[in-house]
Amino acid sequence: MSENRALVAHQFDTAAQQRGAATLGMWIFLATEVLFFGGMLMAYTVYRVTEGEAFAHASRAQNILLGGINTAVLLTSSLTMALAVHAAQGGRRTRSVMMLASTMALGALFLGVKGVEYAEKFAEHLVPGVDFHWAGPDAGGAQIYFILYFLLTGFHALHLAIGIGVIAVLTARAARGRYSAAYSTPVEVAGLYWHFVDIVWIFLYPLIYLIRVYR
């Protein structure tokens, strides 16, 4: 019991109160993130409505296979993260380390694929403000599509990278046996963040890649 008391910060009365507070805190932070991405999504919505044709044309430059693979990668990483949290809660050290490491690896794979996609965009002169040349009509609308593409996926990638960093720290601590049934809050809370980053991509994929795939 006294060992558990040491894991409860002085402002809290019980471990349950501390865990409840941490979870609520992360959910509130995720609400702020919804609105952070939301600002960009609102810009996207407005321009999708007013420049729908330009968006449809421009989106054909995307590689829906790579985007689809990346979506599957992130969905899998949410699975491994959920399994990691479960393992940490059960005090299963090896299992939690493996699942956390898998999540990191999948996240890194996503970033790698994203890097390939970005490189393709540079090669095709589709980077507004740096190197942009649009041969077709609606160059203004196409430019806006690509700015929003880089903003949305860029901020998403940044959040993903931060998530990988956080999970790296958790993996190291899990390896040292830090998490158990009595205390696994950091892993749970990181899991919430990771799933949120996955959900953002769940929306970005159809909005960016699947505007008009059919001919």
Added chain:
Amino acid sequence: MNGESPTGLYVRVAGALYFLLGLTVACAFIDMGPFNIVVALTIAVAKAVLVVLFFMHVRHAGGLTRVVACAGAFWLLFMCVLTLTDFLTRN
């Protein structure tokens, strides 16, 4: 905690998510006119709901968590809808 192994549940949820991913790609190849976006967003919401309920444990969570989980989305909806009242009604 019920007797069902969460591992099995998580794997089945992931399976559902892959299915929905395949579905959204398949639907993208079909010309449904203005309904393409409706279908795509509906599937995306379905995926998000699965992640929120099962991976983020909102299925077992109290009212406060559910309210906070929805709050961001609601506020985003207000922002987009009211802004569109401008963009959709200009001459």
Added chain:
Amino acid sequence: MSPHSITTHDHYLNAGYGPRSWLLTTDHKRIAILYMLSITFFFFVGGFFAFLMRLELLTPNGDLVSAETYNKLFSMHGITMVWFFLIPSIPSVLGNFLVPMMVGARDVAFPRLNLLSWYIYVVGGLFTLGAMIFGGVDTGWTFYTPFSSTYAHSNVIPVVIGIFILGFSSILTALNFIVTIHTMRAPGLTWFRLPLFIWAMYATSIILVLATPVLAITLAMLGVERIFGVGIFDPALGGDPLLFQHLFWFYSHPAVYIMILPAMGVVSELITCFARKKVFGYRFMAYSLLAIASVGFLVWGHHMFVSGQSAYAGMVFSALSFIVAVPSAVKVFNWAATLYKGTIAYHTPVLYGFGFIGLFTIGGLTGLFLATLALDVHVHDTYFVIAHFHYIMVGGAVMGYLGGIHYWWPKMTGRMYPEGWAKFAALVLFVGFNLTFFPQFILGYLGMPRRYHVYPPEFQVLNVLSTAGATILGIGYLIPFIYLIWSLRHGKNAGPNPWRSTGLEWRTPSPPPVHNFDEIPVVTTEPYTYVAEEEQRE
């Protein structure tokens, strides 16, 4: 023990001396003091910009500063006052100090995040201050595109980065309050037994959490547009400047409620204590705070009536703006009803409370004029608007802040301020404020545009009156600055509860111990259980 010390108990101020004990503190009370010092500094910086503006406006010609410099002055005045003074003021100073105490907790939920929020504030503040000193920014605090994104030659990017950074300070503070209020209330302290100051902090925190991220991403997109020369908001490149305005005001209108709701919370505490009466209509007061917070998110288009926004959208926003006035009016009526048949003691804090009620009412009513589409066409971008929002932000929010500082000063420091000087300063501020801003209603109605450093000669008399008022106002702010500092050494010993107030925070010594309560109190009654003097004597 220093010879000037008047207390014999251990408290948060003497629990460790030296810079490290302050700069590495996680005690919410010390963090509140750190914030108080920081925002006071920025208040005087913003006031300095205003002083230069009012000097220029003494004469109709542009003889003190150039037009470009004047543009920088009003921009930097707005940016400093809004983001580095008003928004943090009551939440980060009084909120940080009082929220844990009023809910019967030992600290906020995340004390280290609390300290981090102050450091983030300082970093954002220094960044912005540096940008202002080394060139300034001239876009107005509203950063409208395409001027800010394409044509301005001033330090837009550094200022925008500073404000972006500052946003995280707001978000962390608010997150802390929401979690603390939900999860750390003392036994028996149900929601409807909470003081209205807590309800106000809760409602404000909800706004902070939901609105600030939109400001962050909007400024980020502005930065990207400016650095990379892309066209999200630039019509020449296919973008829409009104999109920027929608995104900006989605945050900035709720921001004004961030500035006023905490002051309303303070006023409820002051009126009840100094009328010795429980508040009239407690539940309506609480619900009104939540209503203002939520409906306040739906009215932002009233800043854009003449921008080119669709007239239909204008009608929707106008109607919603009328609706949002209702809960504020409910509060004013309920304060009046609380005072009715109360036993009023005219101490300084409640004098600020009275000032708030009167001036906020004027400001709020003129808001209705501005919400009226046809009227707004005439007075938009004139001094009428400036007078309106200064009545609310200075006559309302700043008076609320000062009232709160005076009310809780004995609790925070263990000292009383000199009552005579305090009353005098409150009077000077009230007179100075009205002399500064009432002429501006008239100027605006007569057609004087805002953000101009020159004006037609027939407006000079009113401008001179306004500048005279501003001078008196400035002196009025210096007086408390001096005597509050003086009181730290020479003020009377306050004791635990000099106002005989019923709040939980008064059940501790003054200044409070580090952990606030030796024993967490158990709450069994509603707040404001004041008993009339005659009943007490029976």
